[in-house]
Amino acid sequence: MPSTKTVGYNRMRFLLNSLADINSQLQALGNTGGELGKLYLFQGNPTAIFRRLNEHYQLNKICFEQDCEPIWNRRDDSVRALCSELGIEAVEKVSHTLWDPRTVISTNGGIPPLTYQIWREYFYTMSVNNPNYDRMEGNAICLSIPWAKPVADQLQRWRSGHTGFPLIDAAMRQLLAEGWLHHTLRNTVATFLTRGALWQNWEHGLRHFLKYLLDADWSVCAGNWMWVSSSAFERLLDSSLVSCPIAFSKRLDPKGEYIRQYVPELANVPQEYIHEPWRMPQELQERYECLVGVHYPERIVDLAKVSKRNTLAMQALRHSLIAEGAPDEGPPHCRPSNEDEVRQFFWLVD
Incomplete structure (x- = not known):
């Protein structure tokens, strides 16, 4: 089953609301016979549905949008074959791209x-020609980075927004609540999961994003996860360009307003400590009812320690690629992106 079929509550609600809106617009328009318009929904195998509709209504034409992603090839090919078999005109238009x-x-x-x-x-x-685009194995353009073995507790704390790093937690909770994140926050939480902190495979993050983002898109989402994790589409292969979630939080949300909105445990914490609540003296933790380790979680990792470890791991990977002839030769994942482009995309400062 393609991962885009794993739909969270917000995505399903958005879909149903959109379909209801289309139906209401059709009803308002009506038709030349004076009857109300209506949106008909059918669930099941497309070829079986179209075959039955043809038996009742003698279909002349089936129109659909081109879905270029390889995970849908079998479905679309079967519909084209059915149209050829039954003498139905198949009209496929490019509009999504x-x-x-x-x-x-x-x-x-x-x-x-x-x-x-x-x-x-x-x-x-x-x-378009890469059915393994959403995974590391069998994906010719993706580096086989030796990520750490999955750590269930770490992955769950990242997904639910309980890492102990306020900006990361606020962003992950916004994603669960609203199904949307600004692209800089998507990059920040993705970097944190992969080469920035936890050193976990980007596939875990991709599956989570595909389930909960309202605008989740198989090609774009997988592509961004590969790029942000340094698995594809870049020349640098260098984790020195990683946004520190603490420094970035201070720059992006200096007063802590965003953090307080999505992490209510920190609502009363003074601005001085909102980005680093673990620095708050015990007396103040008690006064503001925010005991670290009780009301708000301890940090999931020692950021300074894991950042150094990850930097060394990425440097070792880079040296091995250069020894194989990269970037001019070797693995075909490299794209001639430059440092300015990376800095702009990640909102990094000089």
Whole structure:
């Protein structure tokens, strides 16, 4: 089952609300016969549904949007085959992407271009012929980084927003509550899970994002996770460009307003300690009813220690790639992104 079929509450509610809105608009428009319009929904195998509809209504044309992601190829191919069998005209239009990724690849000599002005379209083009794009194994463009073995407690604390780092926790709780995050926060929590702190495989984060983000998109989401984790699409392979969640929090949310909104345990903590509550003296923790380790969790890791460990691991990986001829030769994951682009994307300061 494709991971985009794993739908959380907010995504399902958004989908149902959108369908209800379309139905109400159709009802308001009506039709030439004076009857109310209506949106019909069918659940099940598309070819079986279209075959039964054809038996009752003799379909002349089936129109659908091109879904270029490889996880949907079998479904769409079966619908085209059915249309050919029954003499139904199949009309497939490119609208989800700006261009047909297959045409882009064909025009570029049969390979995806390594330069793009729009990352979204770039990710679609890179994924169109890669059914393993959402995982490390079998994915030719993804580095096989030796991530740590999954630690269930760490993964759950990250997912639920109980890492002990206020900005990370606020962002992860916003995701669960609202199904949305600003792209800088998506990058921050993704970096924290992977090369920035926990050294966990990016696939864990991708599955979580696909389930809870309202705008979750298989190609774009997987592409961003690979890039942020230094698994693909970059030349640097260097974890020195990692945003510290504490320093970034002070710059992004200096008064702690965002943190207080999503982490109520810290609502009464003074601004001086809102980004680092573990620095608050015991007396103040008791006064503001925020005992670290009781009301708010202890830090999940020693950030200074794991950052140094991860930097050394990434440097070792970089040296091994260079020995294999990277970036000009070796693994095909590299994209000629530059440091300025990375800094802009991650909102890093000089």
